[in-house]
Amino acid sequence: MRLYATVAAGGFRRHATYRVATLAGVFTNTVFGFVLSYTYMALWDARPGLGGYGMGDALAYVWIGQALITVCGLMGGGFEDELIERIRTGDIAVDLYRPADLQAWWFAANLGRSGFQLLGRGIVPMAFGALVFDLTLPSRPWTWLAFVLAVACGSVVGFAVWYLVAMSAFWLLDGQGVVQVAWLSGLFFSGMLLPLNVFPGALGEVARLLPWASMLQVPVDVYLERYTGWGLLRAYGFQLGWAVALLAAGRAVQSVATRKVVVQGG
Numbered sequence: 001m002r003l004y005a006t007v008a009a010g011g012f013r014r015h016a017t018y019r020v021a022t023l024a025g026v027f028t029n030t031v032f033g034f035v036l037s038y039t040y041m042a043l044w045d046a047r048p049g050l051g052g053y054g055m056g057d058a059l060a061y062v063w064i065g066q067a068l069i070t071v072c073g074l075m076g077g078g079f080e081d082e083l084i085e086r087i088r089t090g091d092i093a094v095d096l097y098r099p100a101d102l103q104a105w106w107f108a109a110n111l112g113r114s115g116f117q118l119l120g121r122g123i124v125p126m127a128f129g130a131l132v133f134d135l136t137l138p139s140r141p142w143t144w145l146a147f148v149l150a151v152a153c154g155s156v157v158g159f160a161v162w163y164l165v166a167m168s169a170f171w172l173l174d175g176q177g178v179v180q181v182a183w184l185s186g187l188f189f190s191g192m193l194l195p196l197n198v199f200p201g202a203l204g205e206v207a208r209l210l211p212w213a214s215m216l217q218v219p220v221d222v223y224l225e226r227y228t229g230w231g232l233l234r235a236y237g238f239q240l241g242w243a244v245a246l247l248a249a250g251r252a253v254q255s256v257a258t259r260k261v262v263v264q265g266g
Contacts, residue, residue: 003100004108011112015120022120029066029125036062037133051197056136057224058195063129064220065192067122071114071151072215073158074190075183078113079106083166088174096258103247103254107159114155136224143225146232150219153239157214160246161186167250170257190216211242 015022040058044050053061069075083106086092095102129135138144161182168178187193189212196207196217207213218235221227227235 007108008112011109012116015116025121026124033066051195059133060135063126067126070117072154080162080166084169087169110159147223150222154215156243163250167253214239
């Protein structure tokens, strides 16, 4: 455990050194937050109560989305390109022979990255949005804790998705096609463009069952206190269910890939 804690701390420090990139990210998230806010305001003016959200709820959704875009890997996990490159060049063989679990190593590194992104690119845009727009705020203090827990679960699901994407490079060599598909899927099915509650009919029902819903839609609804009591536990269960399933799938793929490397190395 000490090894992985060190890796997580290293991941945090590594991203903390890129101060200019962090400032650029904050600026970008804030600009897109303004663009989406005014778009949502026009839409909710025309369709009040759309998706069961009031105007303040919709604006809160916008800024939470901008805060979590890198924390939960809505449009990229932030580590998959590096892992794919190591697989492509064969350097991954060295990683597999190390006395450390490959998935746990990258999970710890991503944990440090997500922690920094929450502080560096998450809180600032959210606070700025709350100052400029009339966002809905939780009515109960403990909701903030419930929200942070939902974000943590969403971040685990995000890592599991992107780890599987990266592992595909063992067979495809160039994983950029899979990355693009996952990027588009995350953009659409996480609710980055519109809340999943707005999606009509069967599309909305399917979208809310997919793992990407764990990354944004569920944390937002926890923040907006749409889940209480057993409903909140079921929301966490949904997130953890996808996290366990995807992490197990990633471990299975890793096991097959390890045997492939051993056979080729022998």
